[in-house]
Amino acid sequence: MHSENKQHTPMTALTLGALGVVFGDIGTSPLYALKECFHASHGLAITHDNVLGILSLIFWSITLVVSIKYVAFIMRADNNGEGGIMALLALSLRNKQVTPLQNLLLVSVGLFGAALFFGDGIITPAISVLSAVEGLKLVTPVFEPYVIPITIAVLVTLFVIQRHGTSSVGKLFGPVMLVWFSTLAVLGISNISQYPAVLQLINPLWAIExxxxxxxxxxVTLGAVVLTITGGEALYADMGHFGRKPINYAWFGLVLPALVLNYCGQGALLLTHPEAVENPFYQLAPSWFILPLIILATLATVIASQAVISGVFSIARQAMQLGYLPRFEVLHTSAKEIGQIYIPVLNWILLASIIILVLMFKSSSNLASAYGIAVTMTMICDTFLAAFVAITIWGWSKKLTLLVAVPLLLTDLAFFGATSLKFLQGGWFPVLIGISVFTIMLTWKQGREILFAKLNSETMPLNLFVNSIGAGSIQTIEGTAVFMTGTHASVPHALLHNIKHNKILHERNILLTLHTKDIPVVDAQDRLKIEQISPSFWLITGFYGFKEQPDVPELLALCKPHQLEFDMMDTSFFLSRERLIPRLEGKIAPWRELLFVAMSRNAASATDFFHIPTNRVVELGTQIEL
Structure with a gap:
């Protein structure tokens, strides 16, 4: 669906769309990045050499990390056109020669990178919106007590409208960001004219000196410089929505020049008016333009936040499909765009976390201490996985891969080392979020594997069961029974319980299994596999990509050309509902057993998740001791 939309959308529209969705995070960095580089705690004097050195560091950081690493290297690793760390993980696991140890390492790196993105999804809206609203203090000090309440009001509004989808508001994203980046460039140019020497930033000798x-x-300053590249990973994560070319055109055609010009303008301002260090971004503007600029900046930060929130929803859905998170209620907010989804539980958890964060840190400068460490750790994970893909999927030699990956990895490690110095000042927060989400994902995956093994040990092989039924005398009734099962190798528990308690068998019995493949979207011709194993038993396997939402009635409707037609009013769906009892001495730690049980009890029902008509469902319970 993505590729079809992209093929029929003009390049200009795709580029404008990419401008609105992809670059919000990195595009709002000028609000706070250079200010943090000259933060009083660094004790850095505002001199010609220091300003040129910092500007050169910023320019070459953006060049190395965004232009070279993401645009030229990592964006080559597209999984059927899709990007993002979950797509990169699925791509890296595609090689069948991966050893169990390599598999464990790759999964751990990929999941931890994805988990850290949740921490980024909390910090980005908080620091972006807060830094925009703080400009009100420059209009008049009277606004100072209202900065935090206004910030929270903007954030609450943003999360409340999530359930209505972003398609209507999304049409404004591109034009607003076009105005935003154009404004960045104009403000930068108008100030560069006062001190043109700042354009020497492209000379790396200034950074080296x-x-x-x-x-x-x-x-230490690298911990603030990293703020200029946060959001760089979004270029890769959102590649599936727009394609490589529109993102490249937007980046090199407008975003990169606008950012560099704005940072140069701020540097020129500091050299001519050192007192502007308190908020160099807003002081680039003439006094009459500050209020309109605050409004524009707030809109830009809301758009940046929206992109990150959408990314969190997307990664959560992919993790659910790949079996790393329990089922949540997923609502589709657009009939046309597969990527526009809304997860209510996650939405309110994010909002509560962001409000707590704003109240804890109180200013964008304080939040800057928490920002960066999660991003740099995610970037390290990206580099590691991309290097593995280069060797195993692209066929690069190890020497070539090392030649490309090692300098990028050293850059990532330098930024990580600098941001880790701020661990106690707030860096612990995203790391705590990342470790918590990583633990949840790993516990769910391992818990499900233990549960499936337990269930399989208490059933019987399917072929043996079907043969014994054929020779038996169980009463057959009219109608169709669909049994959801994780494997076609053994008999579903719901089927065994139905025979045990009701002592009946339907004339048509469908054993339905849904598989998630390591590609984003499965082609229509590969969606379905049907096999009849006896006069009354059919095996149906539905295949979905990790960005797709399974729909059982829709899948069964596809069976009609295969001489298998379903009347929903004559079809019953039999589902197993397990009541889990923790043993507290099983294969995983007791606290993880309890966590898995709690997640299982609070997961969305299969009925809702797979869009099965509720009035056609029969749930048969069983008690399982882990």
Whole structure:
């Protein structure tokens, strides 16, 4: 569906759309990044050499990490056109020669990178909106007590409208961001004219000299420089929505020049008016333009936040499909776009976490301490997985891969080292979120594997069962029974319980299994596999990509050309509902057993998740001791 939409959409429209969705996070970095580089705690004087050194560090960081690493290298790793760390993980596992140890390492790296994105999804809206609203203090100090309440009001509004979808508002994203980046460029140019020497930032010698003269301070400052590249990973994550070319055109055609010009303008302002260090971004503008700029900046940060929130929903849905998270209620907010979804539980958890974060840290400067560490850890995970894909999927030699990946990895590690210095000042927050989500995902995956093994040990092989039924004398009734099952190798528990308690068998019995493949979207011709194993038993397997939402009635409707037609009013769906009893001495730690049981009890029902008509469902319970 994605590719069809992209093929029929003009390149200009795709580029404008990419401008609105992909670059919000990195595009709002000028609001706070350079200010943090000259934060009083760094003790860095505002001199010609220092400003040029910092600007050069910013320019080459953006060039190395965004332009070279993501645009030129990692965006080559597209999984059927899709990007993002879950797509990269699925791609890296496609090689059948992967050893169990490599598989464990790859899954751990991929899941941890995805888990860290949840931490980023909490911090980005908080720091972006707060930094935009803080501009009100420049209009008049009277606004200062209202900065946090206004920030929270904007954030609450943003999360309340999530359930209505972003398709209608999304049409405004591109034009608003076009105005935003154009404004960044104009503000930068108007100030560069006062100190044109700042354009020397493209000379890496300024960065090298700055590092050699202020080695420790330069290392600490990298923790603020990293703020200029946060959002770089979004170029890869959103590739599936727009394709590589529109993202490249938007990046090199407008976003990169606008960002560089704006940072140069801020540098020129600091050299001519050092007192502007308190908020150099807003002081680029003439006084009459500050209020309109605050409104525009707030809109831009809301758009940046929206893109991150959509990304969190998308990764959560992919993790559900791949079996790393329990089922949540997923609502589709657009009939045309598969990627526009809304997960109510996650929406309110994110909002509560962001409000707590704003109240805890109170200012964008304080939040800057928490920002960066999760992003740099995610970037390390991206580099590691992309290098593995280069060797195993693209066929690169190990020497070539090392030549490309090692400098990128060293850059990532330098940024991670610098941001880790801020661990106690707030960096612990995204790491805590990442570790918590990683633990949840790993516990769910391992818990389900233990549960399936337990269920399979208490059933019988399917072929043996079907043969014994044929020779038996169980009463057959009219109608169709559909049994959801994880495997066609053994008999579903719901079928065994139905025979045990009701002592009947339907004239048509469908054993339905749904498989998630390691590709984003499965082609229509590969959706279905049907096999009849006896006069009254059929095996149906439905295949879905990790970005798709299974729909059982829709799947069964596809069976008609295969001489298998379903009348929903004559079809009953039999589902097993397991009541889990923790043993507290099983294969995983007791607290993880309890966590798995709690998640199982709170997961959305299969009926809702697979869109099965509720009035046609029969649930048969069983008690399982883990």
């Amino acid at each position: 700055f590092i050699s003269n202020h080695t420790f301070i330069a290392f």
